[in-house]
Amino acid sequence: MKPLLTLLLLFITTLFFGQNNKTKEAAMFLDSTFISAESMKYIDPNGIESINIIKNDTIIDSNHYVGQIHITSKNPKKYTFISLEQVKSEFTKIKSNDVIYMVNGAFIKENNETFKIDKNYILKVEITNSNEFYNFRNSPTQFDIINILGKTEENLDNENKILLRGYNAIGSK
Incomplete structure (x- = not known):
């Protein structure tokens, strides 16, 4: 009886304290393409036609989501989503895997695998190597920072500004 009670107690504790991949966010779909909630920051709200919310729990890539949010855009063919790895391969010549991603100066800290960005939103891609930082010059750790600049106002x-520099000020004596 004692071994049976011990096994039952062990089984109950593993049920209650087992790992749970349940997130408190909903799975987001834009024109039936699964994207992360971070990606929605870079979608123009004026381009959204409708939003449909489904409250059923969903499992995608072994992650449990609370529900689903289906967003339909006014022009579905306008968006061409690419992953961060595709940005690295298409816009840069970086071959190493040690990369930190940024979008408009903000670090992408989570969901690197599911983060997708519209290819038409990308204005420019800037690359900074860790050797350019004084503290990392002699460090054995080498990495690249990819900053994706989007087409924000x-x-x-800043892209259209022209800076004129000279030695003498005009109109002064």
């Missing part, structure tokens, strides 16, 4: 204004 601020980035477009």
Whole structure:
């Protein structure tokens, strides 16, 4: 009787304290393409036609989501989503795997595998190597930072600015 009770107690504790991959967020789909919630920051809200919410729990790639959010855009053919690895292979010549990703100066800390960005949203891709930082010059750890600049108003204004530099000020004596 004692071994049976011990096994039952062990089974119950593993049920309660077992690992759970359940997230508190919903799975997001834009025009039936699964994207992360981080990716939605870079979608124009004026391009959204409708939103449909399904409250059923969903399992995608062994991750448990609370529900589903299906977003339909006004022009479904406008978006061409690519992963961060595809950005690295298409826009850079980096071959190493040690890469840190940024979008508009903000680090992508989570969901690197599921993060997707619209290819038409990308304005420019900047690459910074760890050797360019003073503290990492003699470090054995080498990595690259890929900063993806999107077509925001601020980035477009900075891209169109022309800086004129000279030695003498005009109109002064």
